[in-house]
Amino acid sequence: MIDLVWLIPLFPAVGFLFNGLIGKWLDLDKRVVGSVACTALGLSFLFSILIFFSLLKLPPEARAAVPDKVLFDWIVSGDFKTVIGYKVDPLSIVMALVVSGVSFFIHVYSVGYMHDDPGFTRYFAYLNLFVFMMLTLVLANNFLLMFVGWEGVGLCSYLLIGFWFERDAPANAGKKAFVVNRVGDFGFLLGIFLIFAHLGTVGFNEVFAKAPSLDTATVTLITLMLFVGAAGKSAQIPLYVWLPDAMEGPTPVSSLIHAATMVTSGVYMIARCHLLYSMAPISMAVVAIVGAATALYAASMGLLQFDIKRVLAYSTISQLGYMFLAVGVGAFSAGIFHLMTHAFFKGLLFLGAGSVMHAMSGELDMRKMGGIWKRVPITFLTFLVATLAIAGIPGFSGFFSKDEILWQAFSSNHGHLYLWVVGAVAAGMTAFYMFRLLFVTFLGPCRASEEVKKHIHESPPIMTIPLMVLALLSVIGGYVGIPHILGGRNFFHEFLAPVLGGAPQGTEHAAFSLVRPVFASGGAAVGEGVNMELLLMGVSVAVAIIGICIAFYLYIWKTEVPKRLGERFKTIYTIVFNKYYVDEIYEVCFVNSTKKLGTFLWRRFDDGVVDRSVNLVAELMAWLGSVLRRIQTGYVQSYALGIILGAVIIIIFLIR
Amino acid sequence: MPASVTPLYFFVVSALIFAIGAAGVLIRRNAIVVFMCIEMMLSAVNLTFIAAAHYLNSLDGVLMVFFVMTVAAAEAAVGLGIFVLLFRGRKTIRVDEINLLKW
Amino acid sequence: MTGSIFYWIAFVVTALAAVFAAVMVITRRNPIHSAMFLVLNFLCIAVLYLLLNAQFIAIIQVMIYAGAIMMLVIFVIMLLSVEEEERRRKIPVPLAQMLGMVLVFILFAQLIFGVVVKVLPGEQGEFSPERIAELGDVKTIAGLLFTKFLFPFEVASIILLVGIIGAVILSKKER
Numbered sequence: 001m002i003d004l005v006w007l008i009p010l011f012p013a014v015g016f017l018f019n020g021l022i023g024k025w026l027d028l029d030k031r032v033v034g035s036v037a038c039t040a041l042g043l044s045f046l047f048s049i050l051i052f053f054s055l056l057k058l059p060p061e062a063r064a065a066v067p068d069k070v071l072f073d074w075i076v077s078g079d080f081k082t083v084i085g086y087k088v089d090p091l092s093i094v095m096a097l098v099v100s101g102v103s104f105f106i107h108v109y110s111v112g113y114m115h116d117d118p119g120f121t122r123y124f125a126y127l128n129l130f131v132f133m134m135l136t137l138v139l140a141n142n143f144l145l146m147f148v149g150w151e152g153v154g155l156c157s158y159l160l161i162g163f164w165f166e167r168d169a170p171a172n173a174g175k176k177a178f179v180v181n182r183v184g185d186f187g188f189l190l191g192i193f194l195i196f197a198h199l200g201t202v203g204f205n206e207v208f209a210k211a212p213s214l215d216t217a218t219v220t221l222i223t224l225m226l227f228v229g230a231a232g233k234s235a236q237i238p239l240y241v242w243l244p245d246a247m248e249g250p251t252p253v254s255s256l257i258h259a260a261t262m263v264t265s266g267v268y269m270i271a272r273c274h275l276l277y278s279m280a281p282i283s284m285a286v287v288a289i290v291g292a293a294t295a296l297y298a299a300s301m302g303l304l305q306f307d308i309k310r311v312l313a314y315s316t317i318s319q320l321g322y323m324f325l326a327v328g329v330g331a332f333s334a335g336i337f338h339l340m341t342h343a344f345f346k347g348l349l350f351l352g353a354g355s356v357m358h359a360m361s362g363e364l365d366m367r368k369m370g371g372i373w374k375r376v377p378i379t380f381l382t383f384l385v386a387t388l389a390i391a392g393i394p395g396f397s398g399f400f401s402k403d404e405i406l407w408q409a410f411s412s413n414h415g416h417l418y419l420w421v422v423g424a425v426a427a428g429m430t431a432f433y434m435f436r437l438l439f440v441t442f443l444g445p446c447r448a449s450e451e452v453k454k455h456i457h458e459s460p461p462i463m464t465i466p467l468m469v470l471a472l473l474s475v476i477g478g479y480v481g482i483p484h485i486l487g488g489r490n491f492f493h494e495f496l497a498p499v500l501g502g503a504p505q506g507t508e509h510a511a512f513s514l515v516r517p518v519f520a521s522g523g524a525a526v527g528e529g530v531n532m533e534l535l536l537m538g539v540s541v542a543v544a545i546i547g548i549c550i551a552f553y554l555y556i557w558k559t560e561v562p563k564r565l566g567e568r569f570k571t572i573y574t575i576v577f578n579k580y581y582v583d584e585i586y587e588v589c590f591v592n593s594t595k596k597l598g599t600f601l602w603r604r605f606d607d608g609v610v611d612r613s614v615n616l617v618a619e620l621m622a623w624l625g626s627v628l629r630r631i632q633t634g635y636v637q638s639y640a641l642g643i644i645l646g647a648v649i650i651i652i653f654l655i656r
Numbered sequence: 657m658p659a660s661v662t663p664l665y666f667f668v669v670s671a672l673i674f675a676i677g678a679a680g681v682l683i684r685r686n687a688i689v690v691f692m693c694i695e696m697m698l699s700a701v702n703l704t705f706i707a708a709a710h711y712l713n714s715l716d717g718v719l720m721v722f723f724v725m726t727v728a729a730a731e732a733a734v735g736l737g738i739f740v741l742l743f744r745g746r747k748t749i750r751v752d753e754i755n756l757l758k759w
Numbered sequence: 760m761t762g763s764i765f766y767w768i769a770f771v772v773t774a775l776a777a778v779f780a781a782v783m784v785i786t787r788r789n790p791i792h793s794a795m796f797l798v799l800n801f802l803c804i805a806v807l808y809l810l811l812n813a814q815f816i817a818i819i820q821v822m823i824y825a826g827a828i829m830m831l832v833i834f835v836i837m838l839l840s841v842e843e844e845e846r847r848r849k850i851p852v853p854l855a856q857m858l859g860m861v862l863v864f865i866l867f868a869q870l871i872f873g874v875v876v877k878v879l880p881g882e883q884g885e886f887s888p889e890r891i892a893e894l895g896d897v898k899t900i901a902g903l904l905f906t907k908f909l910f911p912f913e914v915a916s917i918i919l920l921v922g923i924i925g926a927v928i929l930s931k932k933e934r
Contacts, residue, residue: 714884
């Protein structure tokens with residue numbers, strides 16, 4: 001069964017070819033196109049589940065040692081050899097499950113959402129191609145094939161962000177995403193080159209087997225380069241700027257690519273290379289700090305946005321920051337755990353936003369919504385579930401994963417108190433802006449125009465069923481990883497342990513000695529690590545609830561307060577509302593100078609040197625021709641003269 | 657008075673007629689006269705062939721002359737046809753007034 | 760025979776006549792006169808052929824060159840009613856013509872140098888005048904034409920065919 005792993009990416013590839021070539025050519029009916037795309041994904045999901053259970057039947061230590069399924073040699077050149085091969089282990093199968101599962105539900109949702117779009121066939125072709133590439137990325141057994149998937153998802157992201165390319169904004173957003181990703185991909189590629197230069201191979205098994213022979217400086221450089229790639233793909237500081245703009249794409253695309261799957265591939269990649277990262281504490285620290293900073297920074301930008309999808313975009317960046325915080329402190333399985341739960345609830349949030357847009361005639365500005373919860377009950381309820389999950393309310397999946405990250409950030413060998421503080425504050429902000437979004441969108445008075453109001457309606461079942469499924473997953477998804485402290489088995493970590501190693505448990509170490517006096521002076525019953533874990537859990541839940549309460553106070557109870565606060569702190573408000581002017585700063589620092597360089601090279605070098613030298617040669621030849629053609633007088637006798645001259649010269653040689 | 661006529665004499669006569677023909681080709685402006693000069697040059701070359709063949713006791717030169725004459729006949733047919741056509745179109749066959757053979 | 764005084768006189772007279780006729784061809788302004796002197800030139804050369812023991816070639820020289828081709832040339836001259844070239848040129852002697860004369864002189868000098876100074880290579884063939892006389896001139900040539908020179912003979916026939924077709928196409932009036 002496990003040998004059939006290559007079928008998982010094959011189905012979407014077939015779907016892509018079918019829809020992209022035949023579907024476009026024959027102009028097939030939307031029902032055919034939609035069912036082909038969904039069936040492909042359904043089969044892919046089915047095989048992921050089957051392989052997951054086959055893997056589960058193996059004893060834990062055998063699960064990570066399943067031999068790679070090598071299809072064929074890909075590049076053989078001298079000593080270098082790489083293959084098209086798929087790796088099945090707990091990590092990749094979890095990713096495959098998440099990707100194919102979430103993709104399947106989003107495909108089904110898309111059939112309803114994109115129903116009236118003229119680019120229906122193109123959309124599903126791209127979407128299938130995306131899933132194929134994403135599965136290639138997560139199942140690849142070497143860096144090079146992973147890079148193919150990496151670039152492939154980047155391409156699909158570009159195509160789908162710019163799906164409505166007739167308008168400027170999506171086309172430009174697509175370009176921006178592509179260019180910013182290119183910066184990250186460059187780092188990733190350099191990392192792969194370094195690995196090959198030092199180890200002579202790019203296969204995961206070989207690299208990780210040989211990795212201990214590397215010295216720390218090399219490993220640090222390699223891991224930092226890989227992290228540049230991850231930061232680009234997963235929208236971390238400083239390469240996050242493309243993700244908010246990527247919301248110009250169709251909403252299910254935002255849900256699938258820019259929330260649930262593609263943007264998390266950086267986290268997956270770092271978890272995959274955890275052996276390398278474990279050898280490079282500096283890189284780990286960089287990852288953790290960048291992750292924590294991104295979590296806080298993006299959350300602060302999400303506080304003031306009015307565009308539903310942009311709030312969710314900043315929320316995604318912030319949550320990705322959490323995941324990097326987790327892998328940065330060595331809690332790789334916690335990062336993957338959050339990746340999974342995040343895929344569920346963030347995918348659901350975007351789909352819910354799409355459903356709201358569907359109801360509100362395409363409106364995105366939450367100031368023009370409100371009070372619609374009775375008209376769209378399923379959307380509202382599922383959205384509420386997802387919001388509770390992301391806010392980290394106990395009982396929902398987000399609580400387990402987020403709390404574990406925070407605990408690890410505090411207690412891990414690589415952790416630090418400040419990382420926890422930043423994470424907790426960001427968690428509070430998350431709870432605040434998510435409930436602000438919920439309150440403003442669904443509750444309160446309706447601020448929509450009369451025209452729009454008339455058309456508010458619940459989405460068809462093909463859209464609401466995926467919502468309900470994902471809502472269910474958002475609730476129960478967390479129960480696979482109930483921490484020991486709450487009496488759970490933490491099955492998820494046990495499953496991943498053969499690959500990622502045992503998650504660092506909350507034992508006595510340096511961080512405690514650092515922080516104990518702080519808590520001890522507060523008189524709290526601190527002393528046992530277990531109590532500490534419970535305490536921190538309580539604190540983070542309390543922070544989340546405070547965030548919710550503030551949101552309730554500001555947006556339900558005293559709705560005039562936000563405006564006053566905005567006027568009072570006008571400078572800060574403007575800066576944050578304008579996203580810290582980062583886009584403008586980048587524009588000035590990088591974009592303009594690059595453009596200037598490009599213009600300079602174009603005008604001066606290309607036009608001035610290359611083209612002119614080419615033209616010069618051409619002009620020289622033309623001039624030479626205009627001179628030499630005077631020899632061709634057109635008179636027969638001048639040619640006869642030439643013949644006799646030639647005869648004279650030839651005879652000179654003959655009688656010499 | 658020389659005792660015998662050597663091939664050298666024939667070669668000199670032939671070279672003389674050939675050079676005169678070439679001069680005619682270059683200085684005359686009537687296309688038909690130019691054509692006749694070319695025929696004269698061919699004929700001069702033929703004389704060389706025959707003389708050489710005679711003194712080498714071979715018939716190869718004679719046969720070569722036979723083929724040259726064939727070509728000359730064909731050339732006459734085509735060349736004179738071209739003159740008629742040119743005259744029909746341009747009302748002249750003066751080679752210094754016809755300069756079609758250029759870029 | 761080649762040493763006899765009659766042979767010598769015959770050669771000198773016909774050679775001088777041929778050169779004289781050639782000079783007249785390129786100097787007469789009236790094309791008809793040129794053509795007449797060319798006929799004379801061809802006849803002289805035919806006589807030279809006879810002196811060289813090439814009777815067959817001498818005959819076809821008279822028949823084809825002096826007869827057929829010159830007939831055709833004179834016919835075309837008449838048809839086109841070409842007038843005499845004017846005596847004066849606008850530019851007395853153009854540079855190109857002076858250059859042409861110089862080149863022609865160099866060519867002539869080279870030819871004379873070639874035949875006088877250089878030893879001409881050549882293998883003695885099997886057809887001595889006695890042998891040809893014994894076998895018969897025309898018969899020998901015909902034999903060679905259909906054996907050793909069969910391929911050039913066929914090519915020559917194709918050239919003639921092409922010449923005929925070319926002449927027909929050229930002189931055909933466009934529809």
